[in-house]
Amino acid sequence: MAQPVTKVLVIGYVWPEPRSSAASGHVMQILETFLQQGWDITFSSPAGPGEHKADLAVLGIREVSxxxxxxxxxxxxxxxxPDIVLFDQFMMEEQFGWRVEKHCPEALRVLETSDLQSLRHARHQRLKDRLKANSDQDDFSELFAPALREEFELMADTDLAKREIAALYRCDLNLMISEVEIELLVEQFGLPRQLLHWCPLMVELPSAPARAFADREHFLSIGNFRHAPNWDAVLWMKTTVWPLIRQQLPDAQLHIYGAYTPPKATALHNAAQGFHIMNWxxxxxxxxxxxxxxxxxLRFGAGIKGKLVDAMLCGTPSVTTPIGAEGMYGDHPWPGAVAHNACDIADSAVRLYKDQTLWQAAQQAGTMLLSERYQYAVHGQALIEKLRYCQQHLQILRTSNFTGxxxxxxFHKSTQYMSQWIEAKNRHSPTD
Structure with a gap:
């Protein structure tokens, strides 16, 4: 007798735009994994469609506003x-989790975190404090890769961390893109490891050889301008990193691509300096x-970086900071360079640009890293196996997660009362 088809409801913070952000790309990878199982998928979101929204209906996914x-x-x-409800970012669990609990209490509740937002915001605040206290624009090594205990102390008193960690507890499984964030949650926040599943970016290995050194030119930076770490990186390149590179390579060109280019970014374009804002x-x-x-x-951020995985896919060596490379390469060599200050970033970039032997070694390191850590088949299968295990042992898992x-x-009782009050208020005019 045929088994019933698993029904999945995804509640998205936004409609996926895989060509605009790595977070949306990861959501699409998860959806494709579900589709390969023959699962019935509905994607819903309270957001309006963005300019580069993916056409989910073409894939056989229902779209519901x-x-x-x-x-x-x-x-x-x-x-x-639904049998499974996937919340895309913890705010969607906050908004809709109590309704899921009320109407589908037996549905497996899964949270796709993308990254720990409370970690990213805490690091952003630390950077702001550093910039206020010290005008030096070169060395930010004290911000990069602090001990997990320091990260915990930076986050622990913030409202965002308390909300986010509570949402993780309320779900049956949380998909974590970074192993560093898993260790932070387990070792410092005390979350049970069984609530967390490592699910990084998942890619198909390239079948054709990458373009050769001699067939390439220019430096490139890419990322959604709405994402604060990307915008900060552009500013640091403009004021400090790029002038250092141009001192050594006077004819060098930097092309910066990003979705949703704001006027403040366009204003940075300067062809004479080789600094080109290229839009999307x-x-x-x-x-x-x-x-x-x-x-x-990147001077702050969290999770792992889609642009750097894309660079490996294309055989393009990359130069980043410990924040950019965090959680991405394990015990393997980085496919390029990881530097702590602007001078070292510039020097490393110039060496890679000029030295074909060094460049080819970095390209090969990227190919090896993709094969060892990011294969779609490996992580897709692991995700499905984990979800099935959780479905089969749901009551045991929930009993062992008393805090959740x-x-x-x-939370859901209080949210239900507040929602009912808002709905009742909205049904009446101010004069009633």
Missing amino acids: IELNNSSFDVFISELA AEDALQVMSAARVCLAP SMLRHH
């Missing part, structure tokens, strides 16, 4: 009766394949 604080979602999810790339892999070196001087059960009970 939903609203915040609207009981119409109750009818929708009751009729759908229709095909990110194409422009990455044409570049000789990828620059990603307690948080669900209190």
Whole structure:
């Protein structure tokens, strides 16, 4: 007798734009993994469609718009009766988790974190404090790769961390893109390891050889301008890193691509300085394949970086910081260079740009790293096996996660009362 098809509901913070952000790309990889199982998928979001939204319907995924604080979602999810509910970012669990609990209590609750937002925001604040206290724009080594205990102390008192960690507890499984974040959550925040599953970016290994050294030119940087770490990196390149590179390579050109280019970014364009703001790339892999070196001087951030995985896919060596490379390469050599200050970033970039032997070794290191850590087949299978295990042992897992059960009970009750009050208020005019 045929088994019933697994029904999955995804509640997205935004509609996926895989060509605009790594976070959306990861969501699409997860959806493709589900589709390969023949699962029935519905993607919903309270957000409006973005300029570069993926066409999910073409893939056979239903698209349903939903609203915040609207009981119409109750009818929708009751009729759908999903077996698995995937929250894309913890804010969606906050908004809709209690409704899932109310109408589909037996559904497996999964949170796709993308990265730890509370870690990223805490690091951003640390950078702001450093810039206020010290005008030096070269050395930021004290910000890079501190001990996990220091990261915990930086985050622990923040409202965002308390909200995010609570959401992780309330879910049955949390998909973590970075092993460093898993260790932070387990060792410092005390989350049970069984609640966390390592699911990094998943890629198919390239079948054709990458473009050769002699067939490439220019430096490249890429990333969504709406993402604060990317914008900060652009500013650091403009003021400090790029002038150091141009001192050694006077004719060097830097092409910066990114979705949703704001006027403040366009204003940085200066052809005379070789600093080119190129707006959105229709095909990110194409422009990455044409570049000789990828620059990603990130001074804060979390998770792992899609631009650096793309660089490996294209055989493009990259120069980044410990923040950029965090959680990405394990015990393997980095396919390029990891530097702590602007001078070293510039020197490393110039060496890679000029030294073909060094460049080819970095390219080979990237190919090896992809094979060892990012293969789609390996992580896709591991994800499906983990989800099936959790479904089969759901009650045992929930009983052992008493903290999560307690948080669900209190949070969802209070959220339900607040939502009912808002809905009742919205039904009446101010004069009633």
